[in-house]
Amino acid sequence: MKTRAWLLLALAATTAVPAIVLTQRSEYPITVVARGKGPYTFPDGYQTPWDRIEIMVTEKLSPNLFVLHGSEGLDPAHPDGSGGRALALFGSDGVLMVDSENRQVGEKTLKAIRSFTNAPIKVLVNSHIHSDHTGANAFFAQQGAVIFSQDNLRNEMLHPPLRANGQPGPAAEMAGVPTAVYAYDPSAPGRPAVTLTMNGETVDFIPMMPSHTAGDTIVRFRTANVIYIEDFYRNFGYPFADQANGGSVSGMLDAIDLIQKIAGADTTLVPGHGTLVKKGDLAPYRAMLVDILAKVKTLRAQGKSLTEVLAANLTAPYDRTILGDTQQSKDRFITEAFDEVKDFPPVVDGKRTMPRRP
Numbered sequence: 001m002k003t004r005a006w007l008l009l010a011l012a013a014t015t016a017v018p019a020i021v022l023t024q025r026s027e028y029p030i031t032v033v034a035r036g037k038g039p040y041t042f043p044d045g046y047q048t049p050w051d052r053i054e055i056m057v058t059e060k061l062s063p064n065l066f067v068l069h070g071s072e073g074l075d076p077a078h079p080d081g082s083g084g085r086a087l088a089l090f091g092s093d094g095v096l097m098v099d100s101e102n103r104q105v106g107e108k109t110l111k112a113i114r115s116f117t118n119a120p121i122k123v124l125v126n127s128h129i130h131s132d133h134t135g136a137n138a139f140f141a142q143q144g145a146v147i148f149s150q151d152n153l154r155n156e157m158l159h160p161p162l163r164a165n166g167q168p169g170p171a172a173e174m175a176g177v178p179t180a181v182y183a184y185d186p187s188a189p190g191r192p193a194v195t196l197t198m199n200g201e202t203v204d205f206i207p208m209m210p211s212h213t214a215g216d217t218i219v220r221f222r223t224a225n226v227i228y229i230e231d232f233y234r235n236f237g238y239p240f241a242d243q244a245n246g247g248s249v250s251g252m253l254d255a256i257d258l259i260q261k262i263a264g265a266d267t268t269l270v271p272g273h274g275t276l277v278k279k280g281d282l283a284p285y286r287a288m289l290v291d292i293l294a295k296v297k298t299l300r301a302q303g304k305s306l307t308e309v310l311a312a313n314l315t316a317p318y319d320r321t322i323l324g325d326t327q328q329s330k331d332r333f334i335t336e337a338f339d340e341v342k343d344f345p346p347v348v349d350g351k352r353t354m355p356r357r358p
């Protein structure tokens, strides 16, 4: 009788939780929905129709590590796929999320997660502060998530830098502010600040040097052989270093160099936007950063103004190969380089006071 009861229990357990094979398999990553290539145009005054944006599984990185991303062609901030990529690692230990997507699509992001798991939401780690990565933080905290990030990200959230017009940024939604914080240690680049064992995975939260922002974290999944590399690399639009939040183009170069050291040749790298890459794919991007920084530095040393440097069209050689190469995207990149090569203000508490322009 006793044995029989055990057998029944074991059978029930097997039915309820399908066995997951947790070794890396060669068929991964699997693209479910390809990201858009554009070009995209939006009329003047266009507003993102959040009610039309869907959040779906766009890639599978392992049997229990899925990518969530938004619809193509609707969100001018990211027309190739609305929002930032979010990841969900799932299984009997609960759900671990990397980034929370935009606030407007919190319910839809949860619904997408519920399409493949009923496990409780337990951990959320933020790769950086931008709203397409942290917007639904408070919503997922209400689902039970403990939120992890660099302390610089928490500082950026609690004390946002002034906006370009000199006005203070919006106050933080306290429920969405990370509470489990750690710092980047310049003496040990690449060392994980947090390592979690969940759902057959070993997950490392690796704080980065100030690069895309001063609060960046990359997330490594050792079994799946995947690293979420967030936004210091992008292959849709020109590079973006958020200097007001402590980022810099030279910091993004350091971040790329660190990835070369810690990723294997076959490691799947997951940028916040664009397509999945391997570390070999980062080389042309790195070369472009070096080239543009050097050219802008030369022009600025010759006394050229920002207007003159923008007019020099330094990105022309790259426009053929860079998708999403809008004027706004290249002007932002050149302006970053211009501000960085001379009189670049220091980072204080994750923020930098950038020159204001009318």
Ligand SMILES: [Zn+2]
Residues within 6 Å of the ligand: 083, 084, 130, 132, 133, 231, 272, 273
């Ligand atoms: Zn992003």
